[in-house]
Amino acid sequence: MNDGIVFISVFNLGCIEIAENHLMSLIKSGITNYMAYVTDKESFTILTAKGYKVTHYIDFEVKDKMDFGTDKFNSISYIRYKIINELLKKGKIVWYLDADTVVLANLNELAPELARHFELVMQNDVNMPCTGCMMFFPNKNMIDLTEWMYNNRNVSENDQILFFKLIKQNQVRINLHLLDHHIFPNGLLYFNELHTDPRFAELHIDFRNSRKPVYFVHANWMVGIDKKIEALKSKKLWFGGCTPTPPLGVSTPTPPLVEKPLGVSTPTPPLGVSTPTPPLVESTPTPPLVETAPKRFRVFH
Numbered sequence: 001m002n003d004g005i006v007f008i009s010v011f012n013l014g015c016i017e018i019a020e021n022h023l024m025s026l027i028k029s030g031i032t033n034y035m036a037y038v039t040d041k042e043s044f045t046i047l048t049a050k051g052y053k054v055t056h057y058i059d060f061e062v063k064d065k066m067d068f069g070t071d072k073f074n075s076i077s078y079i080r081y082k083i084i085n086e087l088l089k090k091g092k093i094v095w096y097l098d099a100d101t102v103v104l105a106n107l108n109e110l111a112p113e114l115a116r117h118f119e120l121v122m123q124n125d126v127n128m129p130c131t132g133c134m135m136f137f138p139n140k141n142m143i144d145l146t147e148w149m150y151n152n153r154n155v156s157e158n159d160q161i162l163f164f165k166l167i168k169q170n171q172v173r174i175n176l177h178l179l180d181h182h183i184f185p186n187g188l189l190y191f192n193e194l195h196t197d198p199r200f201a202e203l204h205i206d207f208r209n210s211r212k213p214v215y216f217v218h219a220n221w222m223v224g225i226d227k228k229i230e231a232l233k234s235k236k237l238w239f240g241g242c243t244p245t246p247p248l249g250v251s252t253p254t255p256p257l258v259e260k261p262l263g264v265s266t267p268t269p270p271l272g273v274s275t276p277t278p279p280l281v282e283s284t285p286t287p288p289l290v291e292t293a294p295k296r297f298r299v300f301h
Helices: 013-028 041-049 071-077 079-088 107-117 140-151 159-168 198-208 225-234
Strands: 005-011 034-038 054-056 093-097 101-103 120-124 129-136 176-178 216-218
Touching: 005 013, 005 079, 005 107, 013 034, 013 041, 013 101, 013 225, 034 041, 041 054, 071 079, 071 159, 079 093, 079 129, 079 140, 093 107, 129 159, 129 216, 140 159
Parallel strands: 005 034, 005 093, 034 054, 120 176
Antiparallel strands: 093 129, 101 216, 120 129
């Protein structure tokens, strides 16, 4: 399956520090089938010199840090769909991940089972699907979807809002499921001490008490690269962005310990211990890595 799947990210020089941390997390988790797409020559030069797999895809006018929701951020957010579309046409399974994410397990192992059930898998961002973590399986529907997203890009709104409108209004038929938010938590759940909104108290408690292993963390639900870096460091998910070249080609290194938020009843055990990992697929029709939403249209409970 590794020959048919590629993990990609898209970013500019402004977030190269957190992007390198993301790339290091992939390598530490044994994922070498990745490609970083950058939008400036400086990023390409820096990362290739350190041995990372990088493609200088396009020259984007902005090289500085960009905050979520700004016109410049929204503009660059649509480039991913053009890249994904091109890879899908080549028959690739494409797992897109934002630069502010950290991978803690070899996600290659999940693709075969997910491919049996779905055509698009996304992170559950609590209030909508998250376009910062999405896996596309190659078929005409996904090729048409990514082409539509790119052709209808609008700097006045980011890609996630446009995507949510598309599926909410049933403008497209998608076999879409959401990844389990305990295993693929967003920033609201994982960095819960930064978010005290009482409306999410029940979700916080549920996540804190979960015994499921965390495979992936997304430092979203916060604005600003510096704030994201601070949050990752606070949870020991910082591997030293912009440091000497990490060892490439490691076969299957043990993922780092996942630090759960304060108040966890039973801490997550380190991956690789003698206790067997819970099976990714149970006897029920829906795999546990995916939320139990209907297969068509409605993706929320």
